[in-house]
Amino acid sequence: MKPSALRSRSSQIRTYNLCFLGFGNVNRTLVRLLEDRAEELRTRHGIAYRITGIASRSLGWIANPQGVNVNDLCGAGAPARAKPAANPLQGASQSAATNVREWLTAAQADVLFEATSLNVRTGEPAVTHIRAALEHGAHAITANKGPIVRAYRGLRDLAAKQGKRFLFESTVMDGVPIFSLFDQLPTIHLQGFHGILNSTTNVILSEMEQGLTFDEALKKAQALGIAETDATHDIDGWDAAVKTAALITVLMDFPVRLEDIERDGIRDLTPQALRNARRDGWPFKLVCRARRTAAGVEASVKPEKVLATSPMAKIAGTSSYIYFETDIFPGLAITEESPGLYATAYGLLADFVRAVG
Numbered sequence: 377m378k379p380s381a382l383r384s385r386s387s388q389i390r391t392y393n394l395c396f397l398g399f400g401n402v403n404r405t406l407v408r409l410l411e412d413r414a415e416e417l418r419t420r421h422g423i424a425y426r427i428t429g430i431a432s433r434s435l436g437w438i439a440n441p442q443g444v445n446v447n448d449l450c451g452a453g454a455p456a457r458a459k460p461a462a463n464p465l466q467g468a469s470q471s472a473a474t475n476v477r478e479w480l481t482a483a484q485a486d487v488l489f490e491a492t493s494l495n496v497r498t499g500e501p502a503v504t505h506i507r508a509a510l511e512h513g514a515h516a517i518t519a520n521k522g523p524i525v526r527a528y529r530g531l532r533d534l535a536a537k538q539g540k541r542f543l544f545e546s547t548v549m550d551g552v553p554i555f556s557l558f559d560q561l562p563t564i565h566l567q568g569f570h571g572i573l574n575s576t577t578n579v580i581l582s583e584m585e586q587g588l589t590f591d592e593a594l595k596k597a598q599a600l601g602i603a604e605t606d607a608t609h610d611i612d613g614w615d616a617a618v619k620t621a622a623l624i625t626v627l628m629d630f631p632v633r634l635e636d637i638e639r640d641g642i643r644d645l646t647p648q649a650l651r652n653a654r655r656d657g658w659p660f661k662l663v664c665r666a667r668r669t670a671a672g673v674e675a676s677v678k679p680e681k682v683l684a685t686s687p688m689a690k691i692a693g694t695s696s697y698i699y700f701e702t703d704i705f706p707g708l709a710i711t712e713e714s715p716g717l718y719a720t721a722y723g724l725l726a727d728f729v730r731a732v733g
Contacts, residue, residue: 388422392732393441393534395429395485395514397476398492402519402546406489406721407446413725421729429483431476439471439482476505480512487731490518496614497636500528510534510542515731519546519725524622525634541731546723547601548573548619549696550715555709556730558627564702566627568667571698572691573619576603576610577642577662582692584647585654602694612641613662616677620664628666630673638676645679661691666690667701687711 394410396403410417411426417423426443438444473479480488488509492502499522506523507530516535523531524544535542548554558564572578579602583593594611596601609615617639624632627713642662653660659679666675682688691697693714700708712719 379692384483389418389424389660390422390732391424391426392486393428393484394425394728395431395439395480395483395487395509396427397431397490399430399435400491401717402491402720402724403489405717406491406724409718409721409725417729421733423729423732425705429479429485430549431479434551437471437473437475437479437482439473439479441482441484476501476508478511480509480514485509485512485514487515487517487728489728490516490520490523491724492520492608494520494615494618495522495538496618499523503527503531506531506542507534510538510540513540515541515543515728517541517727517731518575519544519720519724521547521618521622523572524625525618528625529631541727543727543731544622545727547622549698549710549712551723551726552696552710552712552715552718553726554623554698554710554720555626556726561704566668567701567703568665569623569627569698569700570663570665570688571696572661572688573617573664573689573696573698574610574613575663575694576607577613578691578695579603579731580611580692581642581645581650581660581662584645585650585659587647587651590643590645591646611643613639613677616662616664616716620666620675620677624666624673624675628668628673630668632673632675636675638678640678642679653681654684657691658682659684661688662732663688 428441428444430444466535469481471479473482490502490505502520503523503526506516506518524547531542539612544557545551576597579597580593583596584590594607603610617634617637618638621632621634624630645660650660661682661701662677663680664677666673687709688697695714696712698710
């Protein structure tokens, strides 16, 4: 970009008030990424920001429309309460808010980053959080798959009515541009897809092929920080099923019910069965599938044997893979190699740029 263009862009800089709901690893990493990219956001995109709200179970409803200092909250082992900065206007101020709507108002929010825990049954409270942000007049950006599966159309229509954006790129394959890719492919008709979308089960299966028991492989995944203490959603296929449902709902424009996806986890696979399958050239993977039919869309998440020379068989560790079948492109594949937290945070950052750009 030419210097004159940079000067023109910087003269049009707008500052946005950012609010973070849920302040675990993802949103903390996003704060660090925003700081790292702050100069580029200003010079290339005309975007400046200040953090005016942070809320979580441990922190409460922190809000200050003139800015919150989050330095003490973003490191490992962050304190449960924010420490006041030297300048009281920059301190993390406990607001009088008692709910999300009051907090958004107190923080004068322009953008909400929603990263609370997934509820596969109802999508709550994330659905309520996002609806509140849109009705407040803020863009709503989430890393939570629940609202996509349980309330996508209603939230999409509300965002359009309010003239705001409801974006969720980080919900599937971290920050890889899955949903925004199809925004760049107008009139494409998605006929189906298959892939590997859950890293926890992928790591467990790989370790069991090497001789570990199921419990040993799970403990290793937990030690690596890949699996939660309670990894039930991963092991029983719920996480992969929710991602599959999100893709179907948005990209195939079919409001599939999570209960209609055939789902089976990896609990019944033994190390011996996995080693034998690998030896025979047909290793097991937890595969997500969807295909359009005359009656709608059929979908499944279950362990499958895949040919050892196929792209899916080569997906190991925390990597992911998806293969789209469309009416124009017979096959369009994306592989994500060994993503980390910054990949998920990047999806939120990219959505922010898209929302306000």
